[in-house]
Amino acid sequence: MALPPALALERIDFGDTLPAELVRLARATPVWMGAVAKVVAQYPSAFWRDAGLAGAAFSRLGPLQEIHDMSGPGGRPAALFGFAHAGAVGPDFEEALTAQLAQCFGPAAATPDILHVRNWSTER
Missing domain, CATH: 3.90.660.10 (Polyamine Oxidase; Chain A, domain 2)
Structure with a gap:
């Protein structure tokens, strides 16, 4: 994706398809x-x-x-x-x-x- 991982989680409905560890990492990854x-x-x-x-x-x-x-x-x-x-x-x-x-x-x-x-x- 061409947007920060945390923003993708906030703005795109992935349903329950993403593994919990991937969601945790995406939310914790700082992107300027x-x-x-x-x-x-x-x-x-x-x-x-x-x-x-x-x-x-x-x-x-x-x-x-x-x-x-x-x-x-x-x-x-x-x-x-x-x-x-x-x-x-x-x-x-x-x-x-x-x-x-x-x-x-x-x-x-x-x-x-x-x-x-x-x-x-x-x-x-």
Whole structure:
């Protein structure tokens, strides 16, 4: 399955078909992806590359803990992506997110064309 074992047990009705030991292990297995949101910020160009930046950052300030250049060949489509704690996604999340991107990559990062936020902890 392409989801955390504990989340699979919570969201999928397996009936009584799974062995008790497998259920115990699935519930006890910590998987970081169940508690994060993935963010993709898409831009008209990979402006950070023009500024000599790699498009990668690790941060303890702001909602994104890690940021990576997700642009296609030749910088098109241009995008940055990162991961945030799922609990950070709330009313002020997008503002905090774009402020962090601007701090890391310059003012152009504050205004992505499209901002995709997928909170994996709320996936059905």
